Amino acid sequence: MIRYDVKCSGGHRFEVALPSMFSENPLCQCGAETARIPSRVNTAGAASPGPSRDDMPMTWRGTNNGDRELIRSWHKKMVQREKLEEKYPELAGDRRPVLAHEGAFASAPVRAGDAIAGDLAKETFGKPPVDEAKKS
Template sequence: MPVYDYACACGVRFETMVPSWSSPAPGCPSCGELTRRRPPSPAVHGRAAPPAAMSTAPQSWEGLNNGDRDTITHWRRRMDARQEFESRHPEHAEHRDAIAAHEGAFERRPLTYKELAARAATSKDAGTAAAEASRARSGAGTTTTGAGD
């Protein structure tokens, strides 16, 4: 027997098993009045999916269609939905660290402030730490700082 959703004029909503789609609607469990069948939820149709991940959002002005208001609004809504989803389901939260540098040697693997602070702990100099991280990324002996301001 399938389960269907029903709603009553008094505001009560409930699910119940009925013999078939053509079966008459059951009475309200609260007031006894006739109810009406509610449309099935999107999950029944296979449309339930988590919102787009934060990593899918555009990372540049060009990615936002040069600041087009509608594009910005679209992405802001998608990211708000993702944040709300992650607050309800923390197991799906993406790990995000603040980025100190993302160009040059750090293009493929950005330099996070956490890594920069760990490298600067010994030298007490962020510039030296950034240069060290850049050398580690490139594998060569160049001294490109790569620390984006």
């Protein structure tokens, strides 16, 4: 059975179940002819991955000075997000630690494993990262 919304020439609207799409439209209770009309769009079941890790607050002020309800809400959202990322790893994004994110790197943060990471560590700390030091 297929459900259709129908409207008669008198303006009455109702829903009917028909055995197939080729079935004739039923008459209205008032006796007028009916025509099928488009059903309303139902968006209640729309899929959404929800907020990502980048959307969650990262500072004390961002959590409204440690508001428990806000933190609890974000924790719940992130637990749901982790479950989704386990099922669909492509949603996880880049999870490598950020090494530099201020100044010249504000628009493109340097992450662990980037080609520039070794040079950045050498310039900042005067020695290469641990992995490169073992190689030489």
